[in-house]
Amino acid sequence: MEDLRLCDSEYRFMLLVWELSPVRSGDLVKTCRERLGWKKSTTYTVIKKLAERGFLKSEDALVTALVGKEECQAAESDYFIERTFEGSLPKFVAAFLGNKKISEKEAGEIKAMIDSHKESC
Secondary structure (H helix, E strand, O other): OOOOOOOHHHHHHHHHHHHHOOEEHHHHHHHHHHHHOOOHHHHHHHHHHHHHOOOEEEEOOEEEEOOOHHHHHHHHHHHHHHHHHOOOHHHHHHHHHOOOOOOHHHHHHHHHHHHHOOOOO
């Protein structure tokens, strides 16, 4: 699947699917009503739409996620950095940090993440 981006309401819905998957569609309707304020018809419309796009499967009233949360988050992050910061991670980090201070522990964790993703020369 090429486009893993979701609009805000689809993402909030998928958070529920990822949390509960596999889940009976009736239970998902109830959860969407409680947590998102959605009507039954809205939930079934979104199930159908996201099934057609390959994000989930709905068979025999059982809804199962086909795409992982991390996969969607990575695609959305890539799109956001490309669109907003011309693909520049340093520009993104500078804007994200702004005037914020981070602890020595947080700096170490971030450095370790960066080191693990470095390309070898």
